[in-house]
Amino acid sequence: MxxxxxxxxxxxxxxxxxxxxxxxxxxxxxxxxxxxxxxxxxxxxxxxxxxxxxxxxxxxxxxxxxxxxxxxVVRKLGLPRQPEVAMGAIGERGSRVLNDDVLRLGGISAATLAEVERRERAELEARVSRFRGGASPxxxxxxxxxxxxxxxxxxxxxxxxxxxxxxxxxxxxxxxxxxxxxxxxxxxxxxxxxxxxxxxxxxxxxxxxxxxxxxxxxxxxxxxxxxxxxxxxxxxxxx
The missing domain is CATH 3.40.50.2020 (Rossmann fold)
Known part of the structure; x- marks a missing residue:
């Protein structure tokens, strides 16, 4: 530190x-x-x-x-039934970090994760467009x-x-x-x-x-x- x-x-x-x-x-x-x-x-x-x-x-x-x-601009990937619990997070340019322990304990399938990410990425991109317009990060x-x-x-x-x-x-x-x-x-x-x-x-x-x-x-x-x-x-x- x-x-x-x-x-x-x-x-x-x-x-x-x-x-x-x-x-x-x-x-x-x-x-x-x-x-x-x-x-x-x-x-x-x-x-x-x-x-x-x-x-x-x-x-x-x-x-x-x-x-x-x-x-x-970031978005949390919350568990489907407990959205306050983060199983990961996403940012621009396809960046993604996952909490493997939460995914495992929650029994989250690849398809479920992909659906949550699709929904959150759509919201992320909409916010990026509003805030930055066409400018590059x-x-x-x-x-x-x-x-x-x-x-x-x-x-x-x-x-x-x-x-x-x-x-x-x-x-x-x-x-x-x-x-x-x-x-x-x-x-x-x-x-x-x-x-x-x-x-x-x-x-x-x-x-x-x-x-x-x-x-x-x-x-x-x-x-x-x-x-x-x-x-x-x-x-x-x-x-």
Whole structure:
């Protein structure tokens, strides 16, 4: 686990930069999160926002790092009768990771797995089209994937994203968020695919991400599109 110089370091291995309780909005949170990377040299970074709320946060981090910005669209492959239990996950370009233990214990046939994947991949591709349009994804092979969300509650989406980024060839994976539940951060930090977890605030009484924002209005598909288009064109001045 790579360590940053910070006021606190938890036993789980994640950095906690102070105890910021409230952010004005996602842009403000992103600017504060970006400062956690100040002065660092990150090898060939690509900043990946988790749609939708993570994208405005990620845009500020990408600007500070001078790194390309993209989205990382992922889908969990849930058991047919227990969709909350992940038997795997999928991402773009055919990436797929499977939980062999869950597949075996669930008695999942190849045909059942294929049907679940077909359904989830259709939804994944629809979301990719909405968010990115016809633009190609940023290549991750051999690069540092900096995965950013607006906060982590259960951590399920972030864990899936880390697996998929690793599957897509990222040389290292950093997960960053303004606020998170301590237990979920510990689970992320324990993943072999994760090299580092950066979090500004991990309050012991964590209840919900939105409670730590003064403005937590839903990020729209159109806003994600605008942010990505601006980043690709270089017109990414703060809004």
């Amino acid at each position: 790579t360590a940053l110089s910070s006021p606190g370091y938890t036993e789980a291995g994640q950095e906690v930069f102070g105890q910021v309780e409230h952010f004005t909005d996602r842009r403000d949170a992103g600017r504060r999160l970006a400062r956690a990377f100040a002065g660092r040299r990150i090898e060939r970074p690509v900043v990946l926002g988790l749609p939708r709320g993570g994208v405005p946060v990620a845009a500020e981090v990408a600007r500070a790092l001078g790194a390309p910005l993209d989205v990382l 940023v290549e991750l092979t051999g690069r540092t994937a900096v995965i950013v969300d607006d906060g982590v509650a259960t951590g399920a989406t972030a864990r899936v994203a880390c697996l998929v980024a690793h599957e897509l060839g990222a040389a290292s994976v950093i997960v960053a968020m303004p606020v998170g539940a301590p237990d979920s951060l510990a689970e992320l930090a324990a993943m072999p695919e994760v090299d580092e977890v950066v979090c500004l605030s991990a309050p012991g009484g964590f209840m919900a991400v939105g409670m730590h924002y003064l403005d937590f209005a839903q990020t729209t598909d159109a806003e994600v599109q605008r942010i990505l288009e601006a980043a690709r064109s270089g017109d990414d001045a703060p809004g």
